[in-house]
Amino acid sequence: MENRKFVKFLILNLFMAMISLPFFCLAYDDKTTHPALTDEAVDLFNYYYQDYKLTDQEKEIIKKGSRDEDNAPRWVNHFYDPVYNQGWLGNLTSKQWAQSVPAQSGVYQTTSSGLSFNYFDSVSDYSWERAVFEYADRDKTRGLLALGHVLHLIQDMAVPDNTRNDVHPPILNMGSPYEGWASRFTDENFQLAEQLIINKEKQIIFNSLDEYFDSLAKYSNNNFFSKDTIFDEDYKLPISDGEKQISNIFFIYKKISDQEEILLARKYKIYNPVSLKYLNSYTVKDEYDAVVTSYWGFLSKQAVLNSAGVIKLFFEEVEKERQTLALKQKDSTFFEKLFGSIFGSISRSLKNIFDLTFQG
Amino acid sequence: MKFLNSFFWKSTLGFILILAISLFLLWLSADPQSEEFLKQEQLAKDTEELYKNDIYGGETPEQTLQMFIDALKAGDTDLASKYFMVDKQKEWRNKLIESKEKNNIDGFVSVLESVDIKKEGKKLFDGNYQFIHPLQNEKLPWIIDLVLNPLTNKWKIESL
Numbered sequence: 001m002e003n004r005k006f007v008k009f010l011i012l013n014l015f016m017a018m019i020s021l022p023f024f025c026l027a028y029d030d031k032t033t034h035p036a037l038t039d040e041a042v043d044l045f046n047y048y049y050q051d052y053k054l055t056d057q058e059k060e061i062i063k064k065g066s067r068d069e070d071n072a073p074r075w076v077n078h079f080y081d082p083v084y085n086q087g088w089l090g091n092l093t094s095k096q097w098a099q100s101v102p103a104q105s106g107v108y109q110t111t112s113s114g115l116s117f118n119y120f121d122s123v124s125d126y127s128w129e130r131a132v133f134e135y136a137d138r139d140k141t142r143g144l145l146a147l148g149h150v151l152h153l154i155q156d157m158a159v160p161d162n163t164r165n166d167v168h169p170p171i172l173n174m175g176s177p178y179e180g181w182a183s184r185f186t187d188e189n190f191q192l193a194e195q196l197i198i199n200k201e202k203q204i205i206f207n208s209l210d211e212y213f214d215s216l217a218k219y220s221n222n223n224f225f226s227k228d229t230i231f232d233e234d235y236k237l238p239i240s241d242g243e244k245q246i247s248n249i250f251f252i253y254k255k256i257s258d259q260e261e262i263l264l265a266r267k268y269k270i271y272n273p274v275s276l277k278y279l280n281s282y283t284v285k286d287e288y289d290a291v292v293t294s295y296w297g298f299l300s301k302q303a304v305l306n307s308a309g310v311i312k313l314f315f316e317e318v319e320k321e322r323q324t325l326a327l328k329q330k331d332s333t334f335f336e337k338l339f340g341s342i343f344g345s346i347s348r349s350l351k352n353i354f355d356l357t358f359q360g
Numbered sequence: 361m362k363f364l365n366s367f368f369w370k371s372t373l374g375f376i377l378i379l380a381i382s383l384f385l386l387w388l389s390a391d392p393q394s395e396e397f398l399k400q401e402q403l404a405k406d407t408e409e410l411y412k413n414d415i416y417g418g419e420t421p422e423q424t425l426q427m428f429i430d431a432l433k434a435g436d437t438d439l440a441s442k443y444f445m446v447d448k449q450k451e452w453r454n455k456l457i458e459s460k461e462k463n464n465i466d467g468f469v470s471v472l473e474s475v476d477i478k479k480e481g482k483k484l485f486d487g488n489y490q491f492i493h494p495l496q497n498e499k500l501p502w503i504i505d506l507v508l509n510p511l512t513n514k515w516k517i518e519s520l
Contacts, residue, residue, distance in 0.1 A: 177488065180485065180488070181485050184485075250499065267500055268500050268503045269498065269500045269501065269503070270519060273464060273468040274458045276467045276468065278498070280500070281519070283505065285484055285488060285490070285505065286484075287490070289484070
């Protein structure tokens with residue numbers, strides 16, 4: 001049964017990958033930006049948690065996972081609007097996708113999962129539970145690869161377009177200007193962990209993956225604009241604290257603290273051919289890339305701090321699993337559990353009879 | 361005893377048969393290609409097709425803007441709207457029809473021709489270009505925003 005499912009799913013994936021991969025890239029660039037953010041997150045984690053220190057080889061496996069998550073058709077589930085709790089066009093939110101073994105296994109609407117095949121068997125499943133299960137109970141490499149996939153989803157929450165339900169045709173540079181601009185960062189030219197360590201900034205700590213998704217999605221949704229949601233009536237935030245002129249350009253900004261502010265957008269004029277009048281408008285593009293640079297300064301830092309926190313949570317969950325074996329039990333098929341239970345009962349009964357006969 | 365034996369075996373066989381049929385039905389239902397999944401894929405394919413087939417525009421931002429002005433001068437609002445990005449074409453088709461009905465196209469063209477195409481263009485990051493036109497007695501400039509469709513290598517108007 002699993003072979004048939006696997007072959008069908010593989011054929012479908014190969015087909016979709018062939019037709020889609022050259023054209024589609026969503027949120028941060030999967031070849032450059034995601035590995036860059038993941039690289040820094042691992043460095044930050046390694047500095048603060050020497051006991052768990054990940055080797056260079058392990059880091060590369062996690063980075064590979066963070067690259068692969070954009071493979072078709074996974075990217076349709078990479079959106080999470082925390083204001084309306086929705087994904088793209090009714091698809092799963094990325095928060096749900098990251099934690100849904102059935103959805104990632106390609107079995108959306110089946111009742112037979114776990115009946116006669118193992119719960120964690122699908123080749124396309126890189127969910128959070130799978131990551132923990134593999135690392136703790138079966139295959140460490142597969143576990144780290146799945147962790148990389150989850151980090152990709154967390155980092156996407158630091159892209160306003162992904163959290164403000166603003167999905168553009170994701171065709172190379174025709175998507176979000178912020179994402180297009182940020183694709184210049186690679187694991188070779190992006191350095192942040194060292195600066196964070198100097199500033200004594202630590203990874204963000206939460207007790208669940210849900211909290212990471214909610215916190216980062218709200219941060220990017222409430223403080224930044226995406227291309228087509230500038231002062232959109234669907235979103236009350238962010239609110240501009242005023243206008244300022246830099247060189248010859250007028251920007252609107254939002255104050256974060258006494259020293260820090262986000263350049264929200266450039267103010268300019270558009271022309272209405274019906275009324276023949278110029279109207280005010282706003283854009284995240286400007287000739288100095290000042291707005292997208294400002295966004296990157298805040299969002300990349302949050303992406304790294306949250307990713308490092310998720311790595312910490314991952315190792316805590318692995319420890320828990322090693323003690324409880326809860327996921328290992330979940331992985332057993334229905335028949336394994338049934339027969340395990342029957343043979344277990346017989347074995348326990350025989351042991352009791354033996355004990356009563358020879359020791360009682 | 362013979363009856364009991366016969367009943368026992370019939371019941372056992374019946375149970376096994378029901379179990380086998382149930383498992384077969386469950387196996388059939390374990391189809392990874394849910395309707396939702398296929399719908400998503402179709403949507404992605406359709407979007408890509410739209411952009412692949414969008415052949416309207418120039419090889420440079422300057423050419424696209426000039427083609428847009430020429431279409432307006434010829435009164436072809438339908439063609440003019442096709443120089444916009446795919447997701448903006450419908451909105452602009454309606455705007456241009458309304459402008460034409462109000463006899464405002466000529467006024468629009470003269471405003472567009474006030475842009476110095478050779479001097480006011482500015483390349484932003486990859487695939488992004490703007491004409492930044494200063495306005496008299498205004499601190500804010502008028503910006504015409506263009507992006508490159510990499511599937512056709514044509515420049516498209518994003519906002520104006």
